[in-house]
Amino acid sequence: MNAKSRGERQYASEAMARRRSDILETARQLLTEQAGQFTMRELASKSGVALATLYNIFGNQSELIGQAVVEVLRDNLTSWTASDDVSISEQVEQRLESVVSEIFRRPAYARKMAELYFLPDPQGVVADLLHNVSLEDVSQALKRLAERGMLAEDSDPDIVAREMVVIQYAVVARWSAGRVPDDQLLIRLKHVTLGHLAGSLVPDLADVCRKRMSELRAALGKLG
Numbered sequence: 001m002n003a004k005s006r007g008e009r010q011y012a013s014e015a016m017a018r019r020r021s022d023i024l025e026t027a028r029q030l031l032t033e034q035a036g037q038f039t040m041r042e043l044a045s046k047s048g049v050a051l052a053t054l055y056n057i058f059g060n061q062s063e064l065i066g067q068a069v070v071e072v073l074r075d076n077l078t079s080w081t082a083s084d085d086v087s088i089s090e091q092v093e094q095r096l097e098s099v100v101s102e103i104f105r106r107p108a109y110a111r112k113m114a115e116l117y118f119l120p121d122p123q124g125v126v127a128d129l130l131h132n133v134s135l136e137d138v139s140q141a142l143k144r145l146a147e148r149g150m151l152a153e154d155s156d157p158d159i160v161a162r163e164m165v166v167i168q169y170a171v172v173a174r175w176s177a178g179r180v181p182d183d184q185l186l187i188r189l190k191h192v193t194l195g196h197l198a199g200s201l202v203p204d205l206a207d208v209c210r211k212r213m214s215e216l217r218a219a220l221g222k223l224g
Contacts, residue, residue: 020057023047027068032112036119036126040064062125069113069126073133077102080141088145088205089212092197093190095137096168100186103172111176117169134165145201155200167192184223191216 026047030038040061044051058064078098080091103110116126142157151157171189174180180188191213198209 019049023049023054023057024064024068024071027064028072028106028109031065031068031116031126032109036112036116036124065125066129069129070133072102072106072109073130077137079137087208088150088197088201089194089209091141092193093212096186096189096193099168100189103175103185104182110172114169114173114176118173130169131165134168135161138164142200150202150205151200152202160196160200164193164196167196181223184220187216187219187223191220 023043027038027043030043030046040054041051043064044054047054054064058067078095080095086094113126113130116124117130119127139158139161142151142161145151146155146157151160168189171180171185171192175182175185194209194213194216198206198213201209
């Protein structure tokens with residue numbers, strides 16, 4: 001979904017951009033309230049626009065849902081850029097801090113997304129989008145690390161990225177189910193992510209991640 005979609009191209013003026021934003025926010029509300037499913041007619045009614053307008057703007061429901069979900073992930077989350085100026089562990093933590101900030105900005109939506117991610121639905125548009133957009137950023141960062149000789153020789157960036165994304169969603173799903181307290185979510189996300197990453201890095205960098213993991217474990221211990 002790197003190329004601009006139909007929904008993104010239609011709005012040139014500020015007023016039109018606001019309308020698009022309002023429609024997508026309503027779509028996110030419906031995703032939250034209705035087990036991830038709604039009709040275009042329902043969305044048109046709640047958005048106060050004609051049904052034909054939705055189809056003219058977004059093309060189809062899958063495209064519209066894609067824009068609603070991807071916009072949150074792409075526009076509000078810090079990318080992991082694999083910069084030379086910041087350590088790998090710090091970059092990963094900055095990314096996760098923006099993830100958790102977004103989760104607590106709209107917790108009901110985040111809970112529903114975590115639920116939909118693991119729903120056994122082969123037609124699950126939302127689950128695929130959540131996975132693929134998250135995977136895109138992590139995979140690109142890991143490939144940059146590999147190019148700079150920072151990954152262990154037997155580490156496959158694509159496989160590591162997929163595993164990291166699933167692990168992170170699993171932690172969020174546990175939080176969504178009430179098994180991880182709010183004040184532990186960020187720390188646990190950092191801990192499991194750095195733990196998985198450490199197993200894929202060259203020894204010196206892995207040691208840095210493991211040291212940070214010890215600090216995070218200590219912080220969890222203080223929280224009880």
